Amino acid sequence: MRNRTSRRGILAALGALTADVSLFALMGTGAAGAAGAATIGPDSFGYTATSTSESLRTLSGGALTLSVGDDQVQSVPIGFPFSFYGTSYNDTYVSSNGFLSFDPGVSQGCCSGNTLPQPDAVNNAISAFWTDVCPGTGYSTSYCYGTIRTETIGTTPNREFVADYDIVSYCCSISGPRLKFQIILHETTNVIQLQYGQLDLDPYSRTQAAGIEDAAGTTGLQIGLGELIGLLSHGGWIISSGPTDTDAPIATPTQSPAANGAGWNNTDVTVSWNWADEVGGSGIDAGNCTTSSVSAGEGTITLAATCADIAGNVGNATTTVMVDKTDPTVSAAASSLSLGSHSLTATATDVAGNTTTTTTSFTVTVDGTSLCVKIAQIVKAQAKGQTKVAANVLGALDNELRAQTGKALTAAEAALISSLAAQL
Ligand SMILES: [Ca+2]
Ligand SMILES: [Ca+2]
Ligand SMILES: [Ca+2]
Numbered sequence: 001m002r003n004r005t006s007r008r009g010i011l012a013a014l015g016a017l018t019a020d021v022s023l024f025a026l027m028g029t030g031a032a033g034a035a036g037a038a039t040i041g042p043d044s045f046g047y048t049a050t051s052t053s054e055s056l057r058t059l060s061g062g063a064l065t066l067s068v069g070d071d072q073v074q075s076v077p078i079g080f081p082f083s084f085y086g087t088s089y090n091d092t093y094v095s096s097n098g099f100l101s102f103d104p105g106v107s108q109g110c111c112s113g114n115t116l117p118q119p120d121a122v123n124n125a126i127s128a129f130w131t132d133v134c135p136g137t138g139y140s141t142s143y144c145y146g147t148i149r150t151e152t153i154g155t156t157p158n159r160e161f162v163a164d165y166d167i168v169s170y171c172c173s174i175s176g177p178r179l180k181f182q183i184i185l186h187e188t189t190n191v192i193q194l195q196y197g198q199l200d201l202d203p204y205s206r207t208q209a210a211g212i213e214d215a216a217g218t219t220g221l222q223i224g225l226g227e228l229i230g231l232l233s234h235g236g237w238i239i240s241s242g243p244t245d246t247d248a249p250i251a252t253p254t255q256s257p258a259a260n261g262a263g264w265n266n267t268d269v270t271v272s273w274n275w276a277d278e279v280g281g282s283g284i285d286a287g288n289c290t291t292s293s294v295s296a297g298e299g300t301i302t303l304a305a306t307c308a309d310i311a312g313n314v315g316n317a318t319t320t321v322m323v324d325k326t327d328p329t330v331s332a333a334a335s336s337l338s339l340g341s342h343s344l345t346a347t348a349t350d351v352a353g354n355t356t357t358t359t360t361s362f363t364v365t366v367d368g369t370s371l372c373v374k375i376a377q378i379v380k381a382q383a384k385g386q387t388k389v390a391a392n393v394l395g396a397l398d399n400e401l402r403a404q405t406g407k408a409l410t411a412a413e414a415a416l417i418s419s420l421a422a423q424l
Contacts, residue, residue: 001071001111001132001171037312041221045085045241047212049221052236052312056182056195057162057287063151068096069138070171071110078161079152083190084124085214092185094163096135096148098208099127100183103215111171113209117220124215126239128163128183128194129232131208134171145169146178154286159187170202177201181232189283191310192239194223196232212239238282238310245282248315249275249289249307255321264352269295269321275307282310298323324352339364339400366400366408371417394422 041048066074073095081088089102097109099122107121113130114120122130134144146168152161163183169176177200184193194210202208208228213220221239224231252274259265272292275284290305304318328348345359374397381390398418405414 040223042241043221044219045214047085047221047239047241048244049211049223049237049239050311052193052238054195054197054234054236055193055285055287056180056197057153057160057164057184059149059151059153059162059164063149063164065137066094066096066135066148066150067138068094068135068148069140070096070134070144071108071132072096072138073101073106073108075104076150076163077152078185080156080159080161080187082161082185082187084126084192084212085219087215092161092163094148094150095122095130096133098129098131098133098165098179098181099125100163101125112206113225114207115225116209116211116222117213117217119217123213123217126183126185126192126194126212127209128181129165129179129196129199129208129210129228131202131206132171132204133165133168133179134173135165135168136174140172143172143174145174145176154187157188158284158286160193160286161185161187167198170204170206173203176203186283186310189240189242189281189310191242191282193236193310194232194239195236196234199229199233201227201229210237238312240282240310242280242282245277245309245311246313247278247281247309248313249277249281249284249309250315251275251305251307251317251319253305253317253319255319259322260351260353262351264322264324266323266325266352266354268325269301269323271295271303271305271319271321273305273307273317275315277309284308285310285312288314295321295323298325322352324350324354327354327356330356330358339366339403366404371397 038051039048068074073093075091075093077091081090084102092100092102093104093106094100095108099109101124103124109122109130111132134140135148136145137147147166149164149166152159154160165179165181167178167180178198180197182195207226209225210223210228211221223237253271254274256270257265270292273290275289277283285308289307293303293305295301295303300320300322302318302320306314306316308314328350330346330348341363343361347357349355377393378390401414401418405411
């Protein structure tokens with residue numbers, strides 16, 4: 001609510017800030033949980049709140065910017081059925097004062113938070129930071145700051161409805177303190193997540209409330225009431241009615257394109273991790289999970305990924321792909337060929353499927369050195385007892401001599417070499 005406090009009044013309120021900071025949290029039945037987490041509850045329905053680290057969601061450009069100004073409520077579709085205290089809802093009513101409700105007739109909650117639970121004008125509600133928040137939209141554009149946006153993100157069955165109080169102000173200070181916090185509703189698991197980024201002090205010291213309460217306002221969980229900046233800043237709370245989740249998500253990686261029958265790929269490989277939490281678990285925290293990975297380079301490549309569930313359990317996974325993007329090389333000896341011009345074509349395919357076809361043109365000639373090489377091949381083959389090889393080379397030599405008789409060699413020279421070779 002717009003409060004035309006005098007400059008003197010503002011200064012007096014600022015002077016009281018130091019004392020107010022210590023008025024933290026009328027914490028419920030708080031108890032130390034795993035990994036230093038605080039837990040509150042359960043309430044009589046079975047909801048328990050557990051502290052977590054900051055994990056703010058990033059909304060897309062397609063998010064809905066609510067048109068609410070100071071102290072107003074807007075109806076927004078959740079995008080999936082969400083169960084709260086045993087009743088399923090498709091729509092929620094977002095108040096510009098830091099909470100949402102499932103009651104179409106809910107009050108906008110001006111101008112400070114209240115005890116949770118308590119039967120009053122705000123019931124059936126999830127309060128992230130219920131106090132006199134004021135976005136710079138609607139009729140309060142000229143004297144407040146920031147926007148409230150909503151979006152349903154992710155894919156079925158792990159979608160999330162996010163109400164994002166995006167750098168909004170308290171009433172009514174367009175250039176004053178800023179607030180960034182989110183209320184996240186999870187599909188399927190019906191887990192509630194409260195996330196906090198920047199929370200600046202309220203110079204007016206109005207009461208802030210965080211927690212949940214049922215439709216009657218008689219059952220609920222109070223995470224905090226009072227000055228909550230120190231309790232909530234850059235952290236989060238998970239509120240769930242399910243059993244305690246201590247199991248990390250599991251990956252079932254698949255790769256694209258698929259490997260060939262020998263297990264190889266000849267291009268980079270994309271691995272989709274396909275995370276899932278255990279049946280009855282809190283569900284994967286999609287914002288903190290590796291969706292896919294792409295290999296780089298060649299050889300046997302190990303890819304790694306992580307995924308947290310809503311309760312904060314972190315799963316790790318690795319998978320190995322084999323990538324060969326290099327074509328094989330083709331080579332052949334020309335020594336068995338006859339003299340003259342040749343054109344040879346050869347094709348080779350490696351196990352990864354890379355294929356090379358090479359065509360080469362060349363001319364075989366003969367000189368003293370190559371003749372000696374030929375003779376040496378015959379001698380070597382004979383020394384190894386490879387009589388067939390020796391005979392083939394000798395035959396080839398004979399052919400070449402005949403071909404060169406009267407050209408590179410005189411008839412007499414050819415006859416002499418042939419007779420000498422025959423003695424080998
Ligand atoms: Ca209430
Ligand atoms: Ca307000
Ligand atoms: Ca789990």
